[in-house]
Amino acid sequence: MRICRYVSLCLLMVVALVLASPCSAQADPSRHWLGTWSTSPMLAEDGFRVHALSDTTLREIAHISVGGREIRVRFTNEFGKDPLTIADAHVAISDGGSAIRSASDHALTFGGLSSVRIPPGAALYSDPVSIDVAPLSDLAVSFYLPRQVMRFETFHDFADQDNFVAVGDVSGSASLQQPTTLPSWYFLDGIEVSGIEGGKAIVTLGDSITDGAHSTRNSNRRWPDVLAARLQADSRLKNVSVLNEGIGGNRVLNEGYGPSALSRFDRDVLSQDGVSYLIVLEGINDIGRLARLQNPEDEITAQQLELGLSQIANAAHQHGIRVIGATLTPYAGAGYFSDKGEQVRKEVNDWIRTSRTFDGVIDFDKITSDPQNPAHFSAQSDSGDHLHPGDDGYKAMGDGIDLKLFAQ
Numbered sequence: 001m002r003i004c005r006y007v008s009l010c011l012l013m014v015v016a017l018v019l020a021s022p023c024s025a026q027a028d029p030s031r032h033w034l035g036t037w038s039t040s041p042m043l044a045e046d047g048f049r050v051h052a053l054s055d056t057t058l059r060e061i062a063h064i065s066v067g068g069r070e071i072r073v074r075f076t077n078e079f080g081k082d083p084l085t086i087a088d089a090h091v092a093i094s095d096g097g098s099a100i101r102s103a104s105d106h107a108l109t110f111g112g113l114s115s116v117r118i119p120p121g122a123a124l125y126s127d128p129v130s131i132d133v134a135p136l137s138d139l140a141v142s143f144y145l146p147r148q149v150m151r152f153e154t155f156h157d158f159a160d161q162d163n164f165v166a167v168g169d170v171s172g173s174a175s176l177q178q179p180t181t182l183p184s185w186y187f188l189d190g191i192e193v194s195g196i197e198g199g200k201a202i203v204t205l206g207d208s209i210t211d212g213a214h215s216t217r218n219s220n221r222r223w224p225d226v227l228a229a230r231l232q233a234d235s236r237l238k239n240v241s242v243l244n245e246g247i248g249g250n251r252v253l254n255e256g257y258g259p260s261a262l263s264r265f266d267r268d269v270l271s272q273d274g275v276s277y278l279i280v281l282e283g284i285n286d287i288g289r290l291a292r293l294q295n296p297e298d299e300i301t302a303q304q305l306e307l308g309l310s311q312i313a314n315a316a317h318q319h320g321i322r323v324i325g326a327t328l329t330p331y332a333g334a335g336y337f338s339d340k341g342e343q344v345r346k347e348v349n350d351w352i353r354t355s356r357t358f359d360g361v362i363d364f365d366k367i368t369s370d371p372q373n374p375a376h377f378s379a380q381s382d383s384g385d386h387l388h389p390g391d392d393g394y395k396a397m398g399d400g401i402d403l404k405l406f407a408q
Helices: 002-020 022-027 223-233 261-270 284-291 302-318 339-354 364-368 391-399
Strands: 033-038 042-044 056-063 068-076 084-093 115-118 123-125 129-133 138-145 153-156 163-167 180-182 188-194 200-206 240-246 275-281 322-326 360-362 373-377
Touching: 033 068, 033 200, 056 188, 068 084, 068 115, 068 138, 084 129, 115 123, 123 188, 138 188, 200 223, 200 261, 223 240, 223 391, 240 261, 261 275, 261 302, 275 302, 284 339, 302 322, 302 339, 364 391
Parallel strands: 033 240, 200 240, 200 275, 275 322, 322 360
Antiparallel strands: 033 188, 042 153, 056 138, 056 163, 068 123, 068 129, 068 188, 084 115, 084 138, 163 180
């Protein structure tokens, strides 16, 4: 018994010392964190794997929504099967391409240490770092991957943004020499700011249309980016951030490219710091499978899709999150269009508008469709593939959102 009491006392003393340590700053309950940028991680399957990431530096560019004077960075090993070691991590203001503004460069630490091992299936935040970051600016997060076993990589495929990889540890370099350009974000899935009075986050949960497919690369013209810029221009809403959780090819009900919206909801919505609003634009890829069934579960109905979207809305409501339903955009002429799928799209859109499942509705269908032929995009909105908007279409979507939805 004396030994047990002695051990218990020692443990209490250790806990007290840890809580008093400067390294525990990120556990300070007085700090309120708000996500300013995020992306949805997924498994890098064979066709997308980079097989020479050990002993390299990654420099990845993130376009943040709200600014602040203190940030922390989230790294992920969600789909890894081996511990992931990250060393010599830095954050700085991007100066375009692979260059950074040297005066803004700050080393990142993890519990006061310069390197960290992230277990398989886990994500981990850096310690807070004091750095002035402006709203709608580009941050460069650089980190070194020492030689290690990496059987599976966690990434976000479609960044619509050039990122860079260079040989060796060059994380602190002002510019990378002859880097390889990567179209994806690897091992990085979040940036947060603290001390934003009245700060709230909007999570946009969706597929490639939310991810920004067919928008101009490196220009941040996705509809969530357009929304973020409009919020910044409104003095009453400038502390509302936008977090893009779109995955190209994503579906509501079934696994496909990336985890389904239902299976990733807790991670991509509920775990985001400061989330107060959710915009859901999902379902067109479920519907598209009706053109060419590959599996029995692909034969979905409007009622099944409505049930899945209801589950998302109800779960968000249980956590005090206001949910805004977005109608599905036109897709007539797309490679997987079918009359059966179009009927499901119409039924689901009518349900989104009238069911009162959501706290508000954004009618992206009406905003982007041709008034004379509503199953099709308008000429101004269509990127040319009849499935994704182009830059003008994304701008119309972002501009068509009533900002009063976020004033409550």
